[in-house]
Amino acid sequence: MNAATTLLILLALMPFTASNLFAAEYDLVIANGRVIDPETSFDQIVYVGINDGSISAVSEQPLRGTKIIDAAGLVVAPGFIDVHSHTPTLLGQRLNLLDGITTQLDLEAGSFPVTFYGEHFRAGAQINYGSSVGHWAVRTKVIEGRSMPYIFAGKDVLKMNGATWLQTATEAQIEQMRLLLNQGLDQGGLGIGVLLDYMTKAVSDAELRMLFEVASAREVPLYIHVRRGHTGDPAGLIEVIDLATETGAALFVCHITHNAMGRIGDWLQMIDEANRAGANITTETLSYAAGGTSISADVFRRRDWRSIFDISYEDVQWVATGEWLTKETWEKYATEQPGGIVNHHYVKEDWVETALQWPGMMVSTDALPAIDINLPTNPNVAGTFSRVLGHYVRDRKVLDLNEALAKLSLYQAQWMEQASPAFKKKGRIQQGADADIVIFDPQTVAANAVYGDPYLKPTGIIHVLVAGTQVVRHAQSVEEQSPGIKILGPQKLSF
Structure with missing residues (x-):
């Protein structure tokens, strides 16, 4: 970056006179850090001044602050945004923050009513959070006549073995779903989440088209776990691409690496x-190389999963104990604990690397619920983003920083x-942006x-800072304040 370009960027980031800039005292100043703003490609050792939860200044000259963080030798970057999480819990929040995540969203599964989402954050959140409108939850309301607002609610845990997951909807039921989806969007849902692969035989062409029509009319994205074929068969991808093209709906394909498998290049x-x-x-990719889901998922109950994933029982772990399964233990758990979670190890390193190099690729955790430190889950919740920086950037050099x-x-x-104007101020280190910030050591991050x-x-x-408040200090959780907010869509009340 030449001097003229650097000056122009700094001027854009700092709409102040020099005298006002240096005379001001900020709530917090991050000093001496290597500041990287991925939107402008700004990459320089400067000072960042923060007031009232927002970035107020980025300066080559020292700034005065009530509090100072010395970031010498460290990178100062926008807080990480996880658009595919299933762990809006206090433990999940703490683990996410320690991994640099400042915004945690469940967009694949979603919730309904959206007002329920964030049950564990009723007393306040340290992390920003939000959800889509969950098609499966709407379907449960219509098909089964009961409310299951999230994949876990109180002591109730989702089991994918009821009529919601197996029964085809009538035309009248599809129209009832349309009304409830719009209601969820009116509540601030960040688009529509569709667990299509888990109800692959139940969702008709008419129902799927209705989902795209609602998303298009409301100008919000769809987040879809596409129907899975054998070893990377793209039929499920083609199905949703065709509908997105026909309706104009914005489409987010969930965890593409796990569905495309060895055909990831073709899918992209x-x-x-x-x-x-x-x-x-x-689309998105994960950085850990296994899938994690319920042992009662459709792919395990009704399809030849060993052929689809090209694995066997011995490649699957029972998450609660970490044990590797056999045919006998698989059948035992599937019968006795249908809500239990398994990790199935089938993703190859080169598939992830191919995905990461695609322009525009996002990284997400797909973190399963972390509710109790004594109840294991998958490691995605605690290491997805640091794994990218350590393993794929520094060690394997798949990406530059x-x-x-x-x-x-x-x-x-x-x-x-597209889902909420709140995101215009996230993902950037610029004047006026939200002060959601991660500060890390590029030499040791792992x-x-x-x-x-x-x-x-x-x-x-x-x-780690959320809205200018330090929630991680010297790699330790700081639980003094709750600066996180629930992020909502525009709540268009036109339907």
Whole structure:
């Protein structure tokens, strides 16, 4: 970056006179850090001044602050945004923050009513959070006549074995779903989440088209776990690309690496071709190489999962104990604990690397619920983002640091602007942006969480701020304040 370009960026980031800038005292100043703003490609050692939860100044000259964080030798970047999480819990929040995540969203499963989402944050949240309108929850209300607002609610845990997951809807039921989906969007849902693969035989063409029609009419994204075929068969992707193209709905394809498998390059090429033709489609990848879901999921109950994933019983872990399964233990758990979670190990490293290099790729956790430190889950909740920075940036050099940071924050914020104007101020280190910030050591950052020991915090994530409030200090949780907010859509009341 030449001097003239640097000056122009600094002027854009700092609409102040020099005298006002240096005379001001800020609530908090981050000093001497390498500040990276992925949107402008700004990358320089400067000072960041924060007031009232927002970035007020980015300066080459020292700034005065009531509080100072010395970030010498560290990178100062936008707080990470996880658009695919299933752990809006106090434990999940703490683990996410220690991994640099400042905004946690459940967009694949979602909730209904959206007003319920964030049950564990009623007394306040340290992290920003939000959800889509969950099609499955709407379907439960219509098909089964009962409310299940989230994948866990109180002591009730979702089991994917009722009529919601198996029964085809009538035309009248589809129209009832349409009304409830609009109601959820009116409540501030950040689009529509569709667990299509889990109800692959139940959802008709008419019902799926209705989902795209609602998303298009309301100008919000759909987040879809597409129907899964054998070893990367793209039929499920083609189905949703065609509907997105026909209706104009924005489409987010969930965890593409896990569905495309060895055909990840082909799947990404199909998305590129659709976008060149005018579609609005994006996708995400995880950084850990296993899938995690209920043992009662449709793919395990009704389909030849060993052929689909090209694995066997011995490649699957029972999450609660970490044990590797056999045919006998699989059948025992499936019968006795149908709500239990398994990790099925089938994703290859080169699939993830191919996905990460796709322009616009986002990284997400797909973290399963972390409710109690004595109840194991998958390691995604504690190490997804630090794993990208340590393993894929520093060690394997799959990405450079600036591009990686865009995939951890900026691209999510830009995409989510379609769902809520709040995201226009996230994913950036710029004057006026929200002071959601992660400060890390690029030389040491690394994930430590692994399958079987999922709650180990990462190395090298030093400080984390949410709305200018420090929630991680010297790699330790700070639980003094609750600066997080529930992020809502525009709540258009036109339906």
